[in-house]
Structures are given as structure tokens and as C-alpha cells.
Amino acid sequence: MIRKCLFPVAGYGTRFLPATKAMPKEMLPLVNKPLVQYGVEEAVAAGMNNFSFVTGRGKRAIADHFDISYELETQIKGTGKEELLTSIRSLIDNNKFSFTRQNEMKGLGHAILSGQTLIGDEPFAVVLADDLCVVENGQDSVLAQMSKLYNQFRCSIVAIQEVPMDEVHKYGVIAGEPMKEGLFRVTDMVEKPPADKAPSNYAIIGRYILTPDIFDIIRDTEPGKNGEVQITDALLKQAKDGCVLAYKFKGRRFDCGSIDGFVEATNYVYENYYKKGQL
Ligand code: G1P
Numbered sequence: 001m002i003r004k005c006l007f008p009v010a011g012y013g014t015r016f017l018p019a020t021k022a023m024p025k026e027m028l029p030l031v032n033k034p035l036v037q038y039g040v041e042e043a044v045a046a047g048m049n050n051f052s053f054v055t056g057r058g059k060r061a062i063a064d065h066f067d068i069s070y071e072l073e074t075q076i077k078g079t080g081k082e083e084l085l086t087s088i089r090s091l092i093d094n095n096k097f098s099f100t101r102q103n104e105m106k107g108l109g110h111a112i113l114s115g116q117t118l119i120g121d122e123p124f125a126v127v128l129a130d131d132l133c134v135v136e137n138g139q140d141s142v143l144a145q146m147s148k149l150y151n152q153f154r155c156s157i158v159a160i161q162e163v164p165m166d167e168v169h170k171y172g173v174i175a176g177e178p179m180k181e182g183l184f185r186v187t188d189m190v191e192k193p194p195a196d197k198a199p200s201n202y203a204i205i206g207r208y209i210l211t212p213d214i215f216d217i218i219r220d221t222e223p224g225k226n227g228e229v230q231i232t233d234a235l236l237k238q239a240k241d242g243c244v245l246a247y248k249f250k251g252r253r254f255d256c257g258s259i260d261g262f263v264e265a266t267n268y269v270y271e272n273y274y275k276k277g278q279l
Contacts, residue, residue, distance in 0.1 A: 002147045002209060003050050004124040005043040007036065008111035010056030010102040015258060024059045026129045028262070030269045032279060033087065035256055036062060039127040040091060046144035048125060049095045052118035054102050054111045066097040087279075107228025112210070113218045121212045123150060126231075128206025130257035132265045133159075134272075135250065142207050142249045149183070150209045155243040156235060158186070159207035161253060168198040172232035174246045175199035182248040186239040191225040191232040202246060204232065205253050214238060 013025025020028070026036035040051055053062060065088070076082050102114040112126060125143055133142040140148070146157050160174060172191050176184025188199045208231070217234045224230040235244050254268065255261030273279045 001047060002123055002125055002150060003048055004119055004122060005040075005048045005051050005143070006112065006115045006119060006124055006126045007039060007051065007053045007129060008102075008108060008115070008126070009036065009053050009059060009062055009129060010105065010111055012105075013257075016262075022058070024062055025257075026059075027061050027065065028256075030132065030256070030262075030266050031274045032084070034065060035132065036129045037065070037088065037091070038132055039129040040066075040095075041087075042133060042141045043125060043127060043143050044091065044095065045141040046125070046147045048143070048147075051095060051097050052115050052124075053097070053099045054115045055099055056102055056105070063097075063099050066092060068092060105228075107223065107226070107230055109218045109221055109229035109231040109234050112231055113215055113229070116215045119212065119215075123154075123209060123211050126206075126208040126210060130255065131206035132254040132256050132269075133205075133207065133249070134252050134254075134268065139250060142251050142253075145249055145251075146207060146209050146247060149245065149247055153243070153245060154211075155245060156211050156214065156238055157209040157245045157247055158204045158235065159249045160184075160202040160246045161205055161248065162201050163203040165195045165198070165201055168193060168195055168201055168203060171203035171205075172230075173198045173200060174202050174204065176202070176246050179245070182250075184246040184248075186235070186244040186246050189232050189236040189239065189244075191230045202248070204246075205249075207249070211238075 009026050013020035027034040098118045102111050169192050174186050175188035176186045217237050221234045224233045238244050254265035256265050
């Protein structure tokens with residue numbers, strides 16, 4: 001059973017400037033909840049209860065969000081507004097939240113390695129909060145789907161989706177041998193390839209399950225694309241020496257790291273959750 005989930009949240013969110021000048025991009029609200037809370041709730045729906053954040057300078061609002069705010073709670077106690085805090089209070093009361101800092105921006109691989117101190121020696125999930133993943137009512141959350149696969153195969157898993165060839169340069173892209181419907185054994189993986197170098201149009205999205213041997217592999221991984229230590233390169237090594245799976249998840253993903261995706265996600269959440277009283 002995967003219990004721990006790591007959130008690399010040190011990035012700057014430059015695409016949302018000036019909104020993200022003094023506020024973490026993970027705290028941008030989708031209707032009335034910050035982006036990062038959706039990621040945590042998805043992980044809770046997968047049975048996880050231990051959340052680690054790799055933060056950086058200017059990200060303290062995230063730690064404050066997952067902590068009690070006595071002053072505010074005392075102020076609104078007994079008023080109709082109290083219930084607006086129910087979702088976050090329940091997360092705080094039932095889960096553990098820990099934080100560490102990545103003091104240099106050396107890539108996603110490096111950010112994940114910085115989380116080792118909080119994760120230790122057990123398999124864990126990684127959520128990139130920029131990607132909002134939603135599923136139909138009653139379906140398993142994307143992390144729950146992956147966690148079930150982990151229990152069956154016991155190896156690292158990346159979530160993938162098909163994207164148009166003119167978008168592969170924005171993603172890690174895999175090649176793999178089909179194992180069963182929607183599941184591949186990874187044979188190749190390239191970080192942000194140009195279309196003519198991409199091994200397929202299966203793009204990695206921001207949901208991973210990683211086995212803890214990944215930490216040593218990352219430590220031995222040279223900086224790759226853009227001079228950064230890439231988790232994609234470390235996972236390729238793991239795939240070559242053992243097994244990494246790529247899973248075409250059931251559900252829908254919004255790229256909330258882009259303005260268009262963020263607005264689409266906002267409309268979706270408003271129509272499908274908020275208006276139906278599910279937020
Ligand atoms: C990261 C990963 C990339 C993956 C993407 C998913 O890139 O490096 O492999 O496809 O997340 O969102 P980023 O979007 O942080 O540049």
C-alpha cells in the first residue's frame with residue numbers, strides 16, 4: 001500500500017506572472033480551493049495519508065494552508081462560514097504534512113531527490129500539482145488506479161496520455177511494449193524531444209509512483225535537458241535495469257500550468273463540482 005505522496009512545489013510559475021510574484025502558483029484557486037489541495041485530495045482518495053512537500057523560497061503559504069489557522073477559526077466559529085473550512089480541516093486532522101526546501105533549482109529529478117529525507121525507504125507517489133486529474137463520479141482517482149497497479153507489479157509507474165505530435169516537446173515521452181490494455185513496459189523515454197525525435201506521442205503527465213531505489217539512480221544521473229537533473233532520465237535507467245510501467249489512465253487531465261488549461265479547469269470545476277454542491 002502506498003502511503004506517502006511527494007509534491008515538488010519549488011517552481012516559480014512564471015507563466016502566471018504577475019499573479020505568482022508573491023504567491024506560489026500552487027495556491028492559485030480553482031474556484032474556491034487552491035490547486036495543490038486538489039492534488040492532496042486525489043491522493044487521499046487513493047488511501048495516502050502522508051504528504052511531503054519540496055518547497056523553496058516564497059512558498060510558505062503552502063505550509064500555512066495545511067496548518068490550523070487559530071485566529072481565523074476563532075473569528076468564524078459559530079457562523080455560517082465555518083463550513084467553508086470543512087474540507088481543509090478534515091485534511092489537516094487526518095493526515096501528516098511535512099516540508100523540506102530545495103535550495104537550488106536543478107530540475108524535477110533533483111527536487112524529488114531533495115524529498116528523500118521525508119520519504120525514506122518506501123515506494124511513494126509524486127504529484128505535480130499543475131496537472132489537475134479528474135475522473136467520473138464513482139471511478140478510482142488517477143493515483144488510486146496507479147496505486148492498484150503498483151500493488152500488482154511492484155515497480156515504478158508513470159501516467160501517460162496521447163498528445164498531438166506538435167505538443168510532444170513539452171513533455172517526457174515514452175516508448176513501450178504493450179502488456180495489456182492501456183499498460184506498457186517502458187523501453188525508451190526522452191525528456192521534451194522535438195517531434196521528429198519523439199519515440200511516440202505518449203506524454204508523461206504529472207503523476208508517478210516511484211520505488212525508493214530511484215533516489216540512488218537520480219544521484220548518479222547527469223544533468224540532461226536544459227542542464228537540469230531529469231526524473232525522465234533516471235526512470236529510463238530504472239527501466240533498462242528493471243521495470244518501469246507507463247499507464248494510460250482513465251480520466252481527464254487539465255494542464256493548469258498554462259493559462260488556457262487553468263481557465264478550462266476552472267470552468268470544469270465550477271460546472272461539475274461547485275454548481276452541484278460538491279466543493
Ligand atoms: C515535467 C516532466 C515531464 C512531464 C511533465 C508533466 O515537466 O519533466 O517529463 O511530461 O512534467 O507535466 P515540466 O512540465 O515540469 O516542465
